Amino acid sequence: MNQNKKIEEVAWVAIKLIATDLNGTLLHGDQTYNQALLQQTLTALKQQGIRLVLSSGNQYAHLKQLFAKVAADNLVMVAENGASIYVNDEQVFDGSLSASELAQFVAVDRQQEPLKSSYLIMVGEHGSYTKVGAPQALITAAEKFYDNLQQVTDFSAVTDTIKKISVSATPAHAAQKVAKLNAYFEGRLKAHDSGYGVIDLVTAGVGKLPAIQWLMQQWQLTEDQLLVFGDGDNDKPLLQYAGQGVAMLNATASVQAVADQVSELDNEHDGVLKMIQKLVL
DSSP: TTTSSSSOOGGGGGGGEEEEHHHHTTTTTTTTOOOHHHHHHHHHHTTTOOEEEEEOSSSHHHHHHHHHTOOOOTTTEGGGGGGGEETTEEEEEEOOOOOHHHHHHTEEEGGSSTTTOOEEEEEEEEEEEEEEOOOHHHHHHHHHTTTEEEEEEEEGOSSSSSEEEEOOOOGHHHHHHHHHHHHHHHTTTEEEETTEEEEEEEEEEEEHHHHHHHHHHHTTTTTTGEEEEEOSSGGGHHHHHHHHEOOTSSSHHHHHHHSSEEEOOOGGHHHHHHHHOOOOO
């Protein structure tokens, strides 16, 4: 863990923004969460003027459905790996792929290495799209995270606004594939390892960290006012950037190594919410 910052010395009353990853962090393995404790936590945070950001690679429609029973105007959603930011169901940031980026990807990029042998899911504002013939196992897994998943014969026929493109990868080779993709795209698009054998391609400048930085700029906050929770490699930039970064007990050693501390409980036992109760409330 980062020894340059002593968590015991932090004045936790300074925290004004908390950002948490979802899968493997706030959510249990079956995509559930402690609804009563989350509601209680949000109410207590609001009394202190603190916002909670749910930061995820999932579609906004999926997040909205998942947290439909939670009522709070201090709950912010960063969806599609930073491509969309919603506050009180209003989109305040749109980092969708441009029409030219999407046309280039469909006509040229997807035929090149290291993409031509990968299964793809284009994640849009109104649905998600994969090619006919994708393995049923991929479709079944994707349906847990993407609403309105459709099989199409031709990606060029999709007219939806595309937020991100998910690329299949074996977990053991994901980091290597991310490096190859970023070398290929040379800053046109950015690849992020989202874990679980999925790599997300988004437009340049989009990501979980840029999304949080954008919100902080809007609200005139500084890094020492930010508390972050995460468990995956794509959470590392945020954990390192935040005034205080907390890795999950169930996170890998490499993720825990960049954090200021590790949660006392894992994601299956409400580790995030109970750490917020202990450290902030």
